Amino acid sequence: MLRNYLKIAIRNLRKQRGFTFINIFGLATGLACCLLITLYVVDELSFDRFHEKADRIYRINTDIKFGGNDMHMAVSPDPMGPTLLKDYPQVENFVRIHGRGTFLVKQTGQTNSLRENDIMYADSTLFDVFTLPLVVGNAKRALVEPNTVVISESAAKRHFGNQNPIGKTLLFDNAFTYRVTAVMRDMPTNSHFHTDFFVCMRSDNYEWGRWLSNNHQTYILLKEGVDPQRFSQNFETIIQKYVGPQAQEFVGTTIDQLRKSGNRIDYSLIPMPDIHLRSKQNIELAPNSDIQYVYTFSAVAIFILLIACINFMNLSTARSANRAKEVGVRKVLGSVQRQLIGQFMTESVLMAILAMGLALVIVALTLPFFNDISSKQLTIDHLFMPQFLPVLLALPLGVGLLAGSYPAFFLSSFRPISVLKGKINLGLKSAGLRSGLVVFQFMMSVILIVGTMVVYRQINFIQTTKVGFNRNQVLTINEAYALGKQTQAFKDEVRKLPGVTNGSVSGYLPVPSNRSDSPLFPEGQREQSKAVSTQQWGVDYEYIPTLGMELKEGRNFSREFGADSTGIILNETAVKVFGFKDPIGKRVWRMLDDEGKVFKTYTVIGVVKNFHFESLRQNIGSVALMMDPNQGAVSFRLSSQDIPALVKQIEAKWKQMAPGMPFSYSFLDDSFDAMYRAEQRVGQIVLTFSVLAILVACLGLFGLAAFMAEQRTKEIGVRKVLGATTASIVGLLSKDFLRLVLIAILIASPIAWYGMNAWLKDFAYKIDVPWWVFVLAGTVAVFIAFVTVSFQSIKAALMNPVKSLRSE
Structure with a gap:
């Protein structure tokens, strides 16, 4: 029996090549996306589980x-x-x-x-x-x-x-x-x-x-x-x-x-x-990921797989009209409902298995690109590990049974006499289900489009927002301690090079680092309630101008003031927490021992405007800058148009003064942007899969539009004979689909708004989700749907009406 089912299924699939291609390719794309994201999610969930006592x-x-x-x-x-x-x-x-x-x-x-x-x-x-x-x-x-x-x-x-x-x-x-x-x-x-x-x-x-x-x-x-x-x-x-x-x-x-x-x-x-x-703690041994990303990508995988299954069901039910008489004949010849269900289920599962085979090929071809945007080292071999094999077997079987269930039961329930006499309007009978499924898949597509735009706008906001210093063209060498006592001499030599406008030696730069806070006290007040927990950075005279920071009031450290070794510059947050209304000249105590018995007095000489030194997910904390030019990082502000040539000159100076030590440098803007690589990866991944989801949805819409045009061929012929224009016919065939897309946009917009605002809550500094994002997402969805449907509509409108009415 199964052999007979397979033979008939293969014959039907070959007979309807266009329908078969759209169904298999769309399902394969959905399965490939699902497999790629499954690899990612399983890898994320596997962290640290290799420890036997985890x-x-x-x-x-x-x-x-x-x-x-x-x-x-x-x-x-x-x-x-x-x-x-x-x-x-x-x-x-x-x-x-x-x-x-x-x-x-x-x-x-x-x-x-x-x-x-x-x-x-x-x-x-x-x-x-x-x-x-x-x-x-x-x-x-x-x-x-x-x-x-x-x-x-x-x-x-x-x-x-x-x-x-x-x-x-x-x-x-x-x-x-x-x-x-x-x-x-x-x-x-x-x-x-x-x-x-x-x-x-x-x-x-x-x-x-x-x-x-x-x-x-x-x-x-x-x-x-x-x-x-x-x-x-x-x-x-x-x-x-x-x-x-x-x-x-x-x-x-x-x-x-x-x-x-x-x-x-x-x-x-x-x-x-x-x-x-x-974990959302600070001072981690390495940057962590976020469980929200796992949830997001899992939802995207489910969305795309559902869209692919919806296409399958839509196209299968739509094609049922062409096979209704086949079902009637089979029933007259003695086939029972169970046999017909088995036949249609076999066709569905066979297509799903073929789609899975194609999906594995797609995964193998696209995995290097996926690894690149996700910063993973996944291989196709992971899919054939023992824990994955049940998924590879169950996924096409489950998808095939799910996607083929409605067409199988729908077709097998026809009464043969009514079908053979043409008394059943199959297209109308399944139109409600098809409409609902089109709305659902475009609703998910709109949500993905909105999500992609919001993620990219937030990343752009992070990259372009004013951070309180000029992070462009600042070269940093963090291993300057290798220079020993020649750090200052190295800085002075490099500053003489054309194209180097300033240089600084400091302990910390305004990028993430394993730093901890220490308390400062108002002079004469050791009470814990008066303590201000601050970042305390050792800097030199050129630190503020090299990094392009701005003073709100007071002055910078200066060699003209011999007492600047006890001067201190606070940021605006520290001044606010201290409660200083007129901070210049105020004195603070810095604890020098762990017992809280030895203190050093500093005088506030300036207030620097707030600058970001952690991720924009966090509020700006208190910072105190103190004179300590013997720290380990050297920074240079460059103005040359030929940066590579200037870097080689700096490297030559390094090799003269630190022979045998590797010259390792970075640029401050790259270090700052590294804080948001996770968000950038999320944006790239969501964008990629959003495009694929829309592609899969369009494939289904394309096939559905082809079927609807075929079903209305004679109606179109009559309208053309009566004088209808091509534009009116295109509008006639497109309006039903466009109405469904508009309904999908109305449903998707509040869901997308809620979801993206929930994602943005993790950022202390963030964009507002603008109204035009939903308008643009809706316009994109309508445009894509219109172009997809119009292709088939124009093709049907240009057909010679004589051919469609010849048998009438």
Whole structure:
């Protein structure tokens, strides 16, 4: 029976080649989009699940409200991990990780260094908590001794070639020597942090014992069966027992008094597999993604697949009129409804299977492009992994049964006598369903068009909005510490080059970095309620003019004032939080020790206009600029038209003064734009799939318009004989479809407005969703629908009426 179904199905598909092509290609496009997004979503959801104990690993987050600022940090107090292990039997183990940033690394005795990013300190328990397989070395002993380091296979290849690195030493920044004790496999791409170097935590002589110092990412491994929510209640005891006494010593008030004054310190747990998508903390080891993107892309995949299925159902029901007599004959010859349903279902599933085959080809061809816009490393092989095979088998079967169900039951329910006598108007009977499906698919298309435009407008707003400084043509060298005592000399030499208008040495630049806030106090007032939590940046005399910042009042640092070593420049936010009405000349205290006993007095000499130094998702915080020209970043403002040639001249100066050290630079505008790469990727992905969704919708509309024109061929012939023009006939055939599209626009607009406003809520600085976006999206949808339908309408209107009326 099945063999007979297949033979008849293949014969019918070959007989209706145009219909078959539109259905298979449209369905294949929808399936390909669904598969690509499924690969993306599965990869996003797989982060950190490669750890064998992932379901029991939790990171401790810290949330502090202090000095007028809310801080949500992925780091926690230094003693937190050891204390939890000591005091609570529910904790099986812990590990702390401390990101140290970029170093210049070379094998001891070698001349040339390599720039290595994301160097991390870690406890010796690293390999007990995380699943990071070693190629060589002892996991229990690898990070026990100070001044030891575990490196990845890639790092071992870069620095030692084919030699065995165990026991050899690496020199970091020409200052720190570490002995290699183990080589680990490269970390998987689906980890929320990456590094090629884990240095023993004990290598640093700093005393990690302060409960008010948050320096580490602390991960705890809970024992089997421990409820993390109940365990989190112990943090209140930790605060009262350990944090409170240090806080009282620091500010002179109890933890309860701090809370009564509107401040707070809280700790919480986040499951390790949730960090990549659900953590919104600052001071992460690496940028995270957002679960909203997973929801968005999943919705887009479902939308496109539904549009493809709707096309399938629409075209199948539309073509039913041409097969009604076939059904009548089959019933007269003895076919029962079950057999007819089986026949039509077989055709539907066969087309879905062919569409899946074509979809896999499309995925293979487009995957490199998709990887490029999504910054992934996905391969077609992922689709043939055991967990994906059921999806590959079930998807075409499910789609085929779903898309073919209505046509199958609809056609098989005809009474043979009525059909053979032509008493059933099949087109009208299914017109209501087809209209509803057209409205639904264009509604989804309009939502995608609006979403794409809003995302791109927000990205454009971010890239063009005034950020409080001039980020264009500023070259930065973050590893200037490699110059040693020649940093200032290097800056002075480069400034002499034609095309370099200014230069500055500073600790921080107005781009995201692992920075933490520190308190400033009004002079003579140590009360915690008076503290202002601020970013405190060391800069030089040329910092403000080099970056093109603007002073609101007061003056910049100047060599003419010998006392500027105790001068301070605040931004507008800091002035507001301090409550200074006339800030110039006011004095503030800066704490120089962890105990809160040693303070230095600074005098406010200027107020700089607010500038963005974090993502526009966040409000501008308090910043204090202080004279400290011996920091590690050098910046130059360039005015040359030939930037590449000027960069080569700067590199030559670098090689003269830092031989053997790699010359690594970036431009400030690129670093600033990097904050929004996630949004840019979202925009590109949504745009790509919006175009594909509209393409699939148009394919269905094209086929449907062809069918409607065919059904009304004789009516068109009569109208032409009676004098109807081509334009009137095009209008006649187009108006029904355009009315459906207009209904879709009316339904889609409020849904799109709500959805995009919800997305924009994550930004502190954002656009308003303008009314014209909906008008433009609707116009685009109407135009696309009109062009699609008009092609078939014009073709039908130009047909010779003699041919259509010959049999009448």
